[in-house]
Amino acid sequence: MKTETLARLLVFGLALFLLFLGTVFLIAAFKPGKEYRFGVSIILFVMGMLLIIRLLRSKPKIVEIRVTWSPSGEITLEELRCPKCGASLPLPKPGQDYIKCPYCGTIVKIVEEPKW
Numbered sequence: 552m553k554t555e556t557l558a559r560l561l562v563f564g565l566a567l568f569l570l571f572l573g574t575v576f577l578i579a580a581f582k583p584g585k586e587y588r589f590g591v592s593i594i595l596f597v598m599g600m601l602l603i604i605r606l607l608r609s610k611p612k613i614v615e616i617r618v619t620w621s622p623s624g625e626i627t628l629e630e631l632r633c634p635k636c637g638a639s640l641p642l643p644k645p646g647q648d649y650i651k652c653p654y655c656g657t658i659v660k661i662v663e664e665p666k667w
């Protein structure tokens with residue numbers, strides 16, 4: 552992101568420089584016998600304007616949405632013990648409603664307990 556901003560600033564500076572040179576050539580073109588400078592001035596203006604137009608074109612923005620799972624109440628099974636064989640159960644993943652006991656295969660339901 553930072554390198555991109557720097558690059559855009561550099562291109563903007565270059566565009567301003569081209570427009571400035573174009574102005575200089577435009578003024579200098581009024582000198583008799585130096586009318587070809589009009590052409591140079593126009594080329595410089597067009598180049599500078601093209602750079603600015605490219606910069607002004609809005610780039611697609613990436614919107615990042617983060618969703619976190621926060622239960623309102625504490626999850627029961629704080630000790631996480633299998634009710635059948637008493638073995639300790641693995642921690643449930645967020646959003647997971649059931650844990651399977653790795654020892655006896657019992658499915659244990661996780662219930663959200665209200666805090667009051």
Ligand SMILES: [Zn+2]
Pocket residue numbers: 633634635636637638652653654655656657
């Ligand atoms: Zn078990």
